[in-house]
Amino acid sequence: MPSPRRNAEGRPLGASVSSSSSSPGSPAHGGGGGRFEFQSLLSSRAPGTDPTCARLRASESPVHRRGSFPLAGTGPSQAPSPPLPEEDRMDLNPSFLGIALRSLLAIDLWLSKKLGVCAGENSSWGSVRPLMKLLEISGHGIPWLLGTLYCLFRSDSWAGREVLMNLLFALLLDLLLVALIKGLVRRRRPAHNQMDMFVTLSVDKYSFPSGHATRAALMSRFILNHLVLAIPLRVLIVLWALILGLSRVMLGRHNVTDVAFGFFLGYTQYSIVDYCWLSPDNARVLFVLWKQQ
Numbered sequence: 355m356p357s358p359r360r361n362a363e364g365r366p367l368g369a370s371v372s373s374s375s376s377s378p379g380s381p382a383h384g385g386g387g388g389r390f391e392f393q394s395l396l397s398s399r400a401p402g403t404d405p406t407c408a409r410l411r412a413s414e415s416p417v418h419r420r421g422s423f424p425l426a427g428t429g430p431s432q433a434p435s436p437p438l439p440e441e442d443r444m445d446l447n448p449s450f451l452g453i454a455l456r457s458l459l460a461i462d463l464w465l466s467k468k469l470g471v472c473a474g475e476n477s478s479w480g481s482v483r484p485l486m487k488l489l490e491i492s493g494h495g496i497p498w499l500l501g502t503l504y505c506l507f508r509s510d511s512w513a514g515r516e517v518l519m520n521l522l523f524a525l526l527l528d529l530l531l532v533a534l535i536k537g538l539v540r541r542r543r544p545a546h547n548q549m550d551m552f553v554t555l556s557v558d559k560y561s562f563p564s565g566h567a568t569r570a571a572l573m574s575r576f577i578l579n580h581l582v583l584a585i586p587l588r589v590l591i592v593l594w595a596l597i598l599g600l601s602r603v604m605l606g607r608h609n610v611t612d613v614a615f616g617f618f619l620g621y622t623q624y625s626i627v628d629y630c631w632l633s634p635d636n637a638r639v640l641f642v643l644w645k646q647q
């Protein structure tokens with residue numbers, strides 16, 4: 355069994371130097387023995403199990419750096435101690451990427467809160483909330499799915515059915531990918547959001563990415579590529595997608611990055627659908643098989 359690491363005074367690192375009755379990590383553990391206490395706080399618990407420890411690691415203050423020297427045993431009066439395992443060291447210098455991501459996240463949260471002007475009835479733009487919720491329904495998965503199915507069964511041309519079968523495939527792919535990413539990332543919706551959305555799935559308690567933004571980007575790209583429309587209508591479709599995305603933040607449903615990534619994902623999903631486009635023959639076979647069921 356490995357023997358416990360000891361400090362310069364021969365005490366095990368996990369043990370308290372101070373005779374105070376306060377718990378490890380409390381402010382009472384500062385002063386002369388504080389370094390040992392701080393070290394023991396980091397080393398005596400499994401990573402991620404202690405909230406104080408997690409905060410210390412996550413804060414990425416200038417004293418947090420991967421691979422930097424440990425705090426314990428560095429004072430002039432202390433004998434040098436052997437290098438600590440990686441997980442016991444403190445990062446002094448967070449990476450450029452870490453700083454950039456944290457800054458982006460802070461700007462994202464700040465901007466999203468500022469833009470969440472319709473998050474409640476009493477918000478500054480609370481009176482336009484009903485309009486925003488109408489817009490929300492225009493980008494919901496259910497009307498799009500039901501509309502596509504209705505048109506598919508009403509269509510009397512194989513060319514029309516081919517496009518609609520691919521549209522159905524696109525909508526299902528979108529629901530699947532968004533649910534998968536939401537379930538993996540598990541980013542909570544903004545605190546100012548009221549969860550009063552029309553029909554949701556269990557993963558919709560998470561906000562990244564915005565399903566409305568993915569659908570807006572996917573559907574507008576799909577429509578622009580497969581329906582021959584007059585210019586004003588094409589402009590209207592692009593505006594609908596952009597305003598729908600903005601309305602997600604204004605309603606307080608999402609942070610800006612949820613919507614930005616949603617647009618990117620929806621745009622990419624269209625490229626996937628276009629690449630895997632069901633040929634007229636395959637669409638016809640699938641449709642006939644489906645109708646026979």
Ligand SMILES: CC(C)=CCC/C(C)=C/CC/C(C)=C/COP(=O)(O)O
Binds near residue numbers: 529551553554566567
């Ligand atoms: C076939 C099937 C599983 C249909 C489910 C349709 C449905 C309930 C979609 C949820 C749409 C929704 C509320 C997405 C959330 O959008 P966010 O923009 O808030 O992420």
